[in-house]
Amino acid sequence: MTALQQQDPEIFSLIQQEEVRQHNKIRLIASENYVSSAVLEATGSILTNKYSEGYPGKRYYEGQQLIDQIESIAIDRAKAVFGAEHVNVQPYSGSPANMAVYLAFLKPGDTILGMALPHGGHLTHGSKVSISGKYFNAVSYALNEEGILDYEEIRNKALECKPKILIAGHSAYPRILDFAKFREIADEVGALLMVDMAHFAGLVAGGVHPSPFPYADVVTTTTHKSLRGPRGAMIMCKAEYAKAIDKAVFPGMQGGPHDSTTAAIAVALKEASTDSFKKYTAQVVENAASLADVLIEKGFNLVTGGTENHLMLIDLSNKNITGKQAAKALDAAGIVLNCNSVPFDKRKPFDPSGIRLGTCAITSRGFAKAEMVILGNMMDRVVNNFEDSAVLAEIAQEVQALCDKFPAPGLEHIAK
Incomplete structure (x- = not known):
C-alpha cells in the first residue's frame, strides 16, 4: 500500500x-502528451518543498545551493536546444508567460496584433474574453477564405494599427508560419516580434520545424505539448531584453517558482537534445500527414487542406454533425480530442463546427503509419454512426486492444 493510498x-x-483512462484511450488532444518516467519523478519530487523567490545567485531565501544548480542547468539546456540568448524557466504556464511579455514591454491601452481566436489564435493573443484583450488595444488578423494566413493582410493591419508587439503563433493552425515575413512586418512598423511556439516547440527542438529564433525578439512556449515535458513554460529572448523579461516574471507576475517543475523541464530538455527525440518529432509530423491523408480520403474537410505540423483542424459542416457531437461520440469510442471553432464558423464556440486533433501523444506511444490508417477508419466509423451506442462501444474495444499493444511512457505498468 502506497502512502497516498493509505x-x-x-x-x-x-x-x-486516470492512469487506466490514459492507457486505454487514443489521446489526440493537440495540447497533450505523455512524459517519461524520469520527468514524472522530477515533477513529483521533494523539490516541491522548497521556496525560491528570485533567480540563481539572487534569491530572497537561503538554502538555494542545489536549487540554483537545477535552475541553471535548465536554462543552459534550453539555450543549447533552441539557440536562445536568454532563458527564463520560471513561468507557471503559457498564459502567464505571454502576460509577462506584455507586462515587460507594454502599458495598459497599448496595441498588440495577433491571430484571431476563431481563426486559430490563442486567448492570450488578444481575445476580448482574456485579460490580453481587456487591458490592451488588441487587434486581430485572420485567415483568408482558403484558411491560410495572408501576410499582405497582416502587413496592412500592422500599418494601420501600429502595434507595439506583433504576435506570431497559434493554437489551431496546421501550417508553418513564415517567421521572416513576420520579421519584415515588425521592422516596418517598429514593433517587437513575439513568437508563441507553445504547440510546435518540440518540433523546433527536433529540427523538423523552422526555428523562430533567428527572427523573434521574444519567444514563449509551454513545455508540456510537443516538447514532452511537465506543465510549465519558458520565455526566451534576445539578451538586450533579459532584464525586462526577468523583472516581468518575478516580481511582476508571480512569486516563487515551482522548483519541481523546473527540474522536470531540465530533464525534458535533456531528452529533447537526443537523436531519439529527433526521430520522435519526425514521426509526429509524418503521422499527422498520414492521418490527414486518410481523413481527406474519407471526405473530411481539413482546414487548409492538410497539415505541415502536428495538428489538424477539421470542419465537420459537410458531415451533418457538430464539433461537440463528434467530440462526445469519439470520446465514447475511446478517441479523445476537442471540439474547436473553424474559420468563419457560424456556430458558437461551445458547440462549434469543427474538431482539433494532434499526433504528439499517440506518437509517444509508438503509433506509426499503419496505426494512422486504422485510426482514420475508426474516426470515420464514429462520425458516421455517432448516435449508435453499440457501434461506439465496439470501436472502444478495438481502441483498447490497439492501445494494449503500445504502452504509453510512464504507464508501462498498466499494460502488464
Whole structure:
C-alpha cells in the first residue's frame, strides 16, 4: 500500500482510474502528451518543498545551493536546444508567460496584433474574453477564405494599427508560419516580434520545424505539448531584453517558482537534445500527414487542406454533425480530442463546427503509419454512426486492444 493510498484512498483511486483512462484511450488532444518516467519523478519530487523567490545567485531565501544548480542547468539546456540568448524557466504556464511579455514591454491601452481566436489564435493573443484583450488595444488578423494566413493582410493591419508587439503563433493552425515575413512586418512598423511556439516547440527542438529564433525578439512556449515535458513554460529572448523579461516574471507576475517543475523541464530538455527525440518529432509530423491523408480520403474537410505540423483542424459542416457531437461520440469510442471553432464558423464556440486533433501523444506511444490508417477508419466509423451506442462501444474495444499493444511512457505498468 502506497502512502497516498493509505492517506487518501479517494484521490488515489481517481489517479489510478486516470492512469487506466490514459492507457486505454487514443489521446489526440493537440495540447497533450505523455512524459517519461524520469520527468514524472522530477515533477513529483521533494523539490516541491522548497521556496525560491528570485533567480540563481539572487534569491530572497537561503538554502538555494542545489536549487540554483537545477535552475541553471535548465536554462543552459534550453539555450543549447533552441539557440536562445536568454532563458527564463520560471513561468507557471503559457498564459502567464505571454502576460509577462506584455507586462515587460507594454502599458495598459497599448496595441498588440495577433491571430484571431476563431481563426486559430490563442486567448492570450488578444481575445476580448482574456485579460490580453481587456487591458490592451488588441487587434486581430485572420485567415483568408482558403484558411491560410495572408501576410499582405497582416502587413496592412500592422500599418494601420501600429502595434507595439506583433504576435506570431497559434493554437489551431496546421501550417508553418513564415517567421521572416513576420520579421519584415515588425521592422516596418517598429514593433517587437513575439513568437508563441507553445504547440510546435518540440518540433523546433527536433529540427523538423523552422526555428523562430533567428527572427523573434521574444519567444514563449509551454513545455508540456510537443516538447514532452511537465506543465510549465519558458520565455526566451534576445539578451538586450533579459532584464525586462526577468523583472516581468518575478516580481511582476508571480512569486516563487515551482522548483519541481523546473527540474522536470531540465530533464525534458535533456531528452529533447537526443537523436531519439529527433526521430520522435519526425514521426509526429509524418503521422499527422498520414492521418490527414486518410481523413481527406474519407471526405473530411481539413482546414487548409492538410497539415505541415502536428495538428489538424477539421470542419465537420459537410458531415451533418457538430464539433461537440463528434467530440462526445469519439470520446465514447475511446478517441479523445476537442471540439474547436473553424474559420468563419457560424456556430458558437461551445458547440462549434469543427474538431482539433494532434499526433504528439499517440506518437509517444509508438503509433506509426499503419496505426494512422486504422485510426482514420475508426474516426470515420464514429462520425458516421455517432448516435449508435453499440457501434461506439465496439470501436472502444478495438481502441483498447490497439492501445494494449503500445504502452504509453510512464504507464508501462498498466499494460502488464
